[in-house]
Amino acid sequence: MAGEAGPVTSRGLVRRLGPFDATMLVMGGIVGAGIFVNPAEVARHVHSSGLIVGVWVLGGLIAMAGALVYAELADRRPEVGGQYAYLRDAFGQTPAFLYGWSLLLVIQSGGMAAVAITFARYFRELTALPMPDGAIAAAVLLLLTAINCLGVRIGGTLQSGLMVLKIAAISALVICGWAFAPAHPNFPSPSALGSTNSPAMIAAIGAAMTPVMFAYGGWQTSSFVAGEMRDPRRDLSRALLWGVAGVVLLYTAVAFVCVHTLGPEGLANSATPATDTMRIALGDRGATLIALGIAISALGFLSQSILTAPRVYFAMAADGVFFRKIAEVSRTTHVPVFAILLQGIVAIAIALSGTYGQILSYVVSVDFIWFGLTGAALFVYRSRDASRDGFRAPGHPFTTGLFVLACALIVIATVASNPVNSAIGFAILLAGIPACRYWQRKNRPATA
Numbered sequence: 229m230a231g232e233a234g235p236v237t238s239r240g241l242v243r244r245l246g247p248f249d250a251t252m253l254v255m256g257g258i259v260g261a262g263i264f265v266n267p268a269e270v271a272r273h274v275h276s277s278g279l280i281v282g283v284w285v286l287g288g289l290i291a292m293a294g295a296l297v298y299a300e301l302a303d304r305r306p307e308v309g310g311q312y313a314y315l316r317d318a319f320g321q322t323p324a325f326l327y328g329w330s331l332l333l334v335i336q337s338g339g340m341a342a343v344a345i346t347f348a349r350y351f352r353e354l355t356a357l358p359m360p361d362g363a364i365a366a367a368v369l370l371l372l373t374a375i376n377c378l379g380v381r382i383g384g385t386l387q388s389g390l391m392v393l394k395i396a397a398i399s400a401l402v403i404c405g406w407a408f409a410p411a412h413p414n415f416p417s418p419s420a421l422g423s424t425n426s427p428a429m430i431a432a433i434g435a436a437m438t439p440v441m442f443a444y445g446g447w448q449t450s451s452f453v454a455g456e457m458r459d460p461r462r463d464l465s466r467a468l469l470w471g472v473a474g475v476v477l478l479y480t481a482v483a484f485v486c487v488h489t490l491g492p493e494g495l496a497n498s499a500t501p502a503t504d505t506m507r508i509a510l511g512d513r514g515a516t517l518i519a520l521g522i523a524i525s526a527l528g529f530l531s532q533s534i535l536t537a538p539r540v541y542f543a544m545a546a547d548g549v550f551f552r553k554i555a556e557v558s559r560t561t562h563v564p565v566f567a568i569l570l571q572g573i574v575a576i577a578i579a580l581s582g583t584y585g586q587i588l589s590y591v592v593s594v595d596f597i598w599f600g601l602t603g604a605a606l607f608v609y610r611s612r613d614a615s616r617d618g619f620r621a622p623g624h625p626f627t628t629g630l631f632v633l634a635c636a637l638i639v640i641a642t643v644a645s646n647p648v649n650s651a652i653g654f655a656i657l658l659a660g661i662p663a664c665r666y667w668q669r670k671n672r673p674a675t676a
Contacts, residue, residue, distance in 0.1 A: 244381045244458070246457075247466065247467060250464055251467040251474075254472065256390070257529075260446075261347070261529070264503075266439045266443045272496045279433070279436075283433060287437060287479075288444065293627045294599060297602070298447065300465070300624075303461050306457075311448045329659075335595050336571070338591055340575040343529050344365035345361050345365050346522070346526050347364070347368060347526035372530055376538075390524060398478050404506060405509050409485075410489075438642050441592065444479070445599075503518050503519065533571075548671035553566045596635045603632040
């Protein structure tokens with residue numbers, strides 16, 4: 229098992245990403261199209277203004293606790309593959325492989341397919357292009373795949389630019405909604421906090437946390453490209469803290485503005501809360517502007533995903549537990565071209581199949597297993613080297629333990645509310661065990 233004191237390795241990749249790129253990657257991995265819709269999903273579970281906003285604050289606190297954990301792990305293991313490397317060096321090859329397996333087949337690809345379809349719908353609405361959603365989604369995924377094959381600097385610059393535009397779009401929604409839209413008569417709602425000690429209310433809050441934590445997920449993907457950051461120990465740990473904090477601020481502001489403008493009941497009944505808020509604030513022009521913002525946000529998420537996730541498959545292949553071709557690095561662009569192509573092809577296949585929505589419903593229960601295990605990995609590293617220098621998560625073991633517990637509760641709540649879909653997600657996950665054993669047996673003579 230790898231030690232923690234050795235030099236930072238990049239496995240043939242080049243280090244061209246700086247601290248600004250790292251922060252934009254953290255934020256870009258979190259912010260997709262969900263924040264423009266999910267406040268309504270939360271309002272369908274909890275029905276008071278205070279609880280609607282409070283659930284987003286609670287989710288933000290959990291995300292910040294997770295960011296502290298990942299910041300220390302990034303300082304300890306600044307390697308290509310990020311979270312995959314954390315799990316591998318803490319628990320062994322099989323759990324790490326299962327993480328990469330679920331990332332490719334469920335978590336990342338399903339999310340990318342869903343966001344690509346969202347982009348296609350808004351793009352078609354803005355341009356009246358007479359093409360099916362699936363074709364537009366496949367085309368944009370193909371384009372971003374080709375761009376990222378040209379080099380990490382090109383992909384990183386595109387991602388950073390799109391993230392800046394996303395911040396501008398969300399800020400415009402918040403400012404316009406607050407400045408130009410009148411407060412709804414039911415804001416604040418008569419029972420600002422509701423009865424939070426009843427079993428029904430606790431269950432409702434638990435159900436509301438599923439879309440909230442899905443919206444907050446994604447900060448970990450920035451760790452995948454640690455091998456291409458100029459100073460990953462410094463830049464990635466800082467980017468995780470600043471990036472997650474920035475997203476928590478943006479998300480809480482969006483939830484507040486939406487419930488302020490639409491009221492709890494109106495928000496719950498809205499299929500497009502961001503669009504409805506901007507229409508009240510600026511009329512049809514506002515609705516068109518936010519549609520453009522949502523399309524840009526979706527495009528930015530796809531750009532970040534194509535840039536980051538293939539590095540996990542690259543690390544798996546380099547470890548001998550995946551197709552060897554995936555570990556090859558282009559001599560001209562210095563990126564894992566075959567890994568990037570694999571991610572693009574799988575996401576395109578899911579988008580064209582029409583099953584992306586179903587696969588997306590598997591994501592939360594599977595994803596938060598890995599969040600919890602990664603949090604638990606910090607206990608393993610601390611037990612091995614409790615006195616090392618570098619960034620240390622404040623409040624450990626209490627903040628880390630609370631993060632792991634929160635992840636477990638989110639998995640339980642998701643399974644309780646979606647048992648069939650969760651079971652399918654777990655089945656896909658467990659199907660990776662024989663695949664891992666196959667590659668381990670196949671490559672054992674070559675790697676012994």
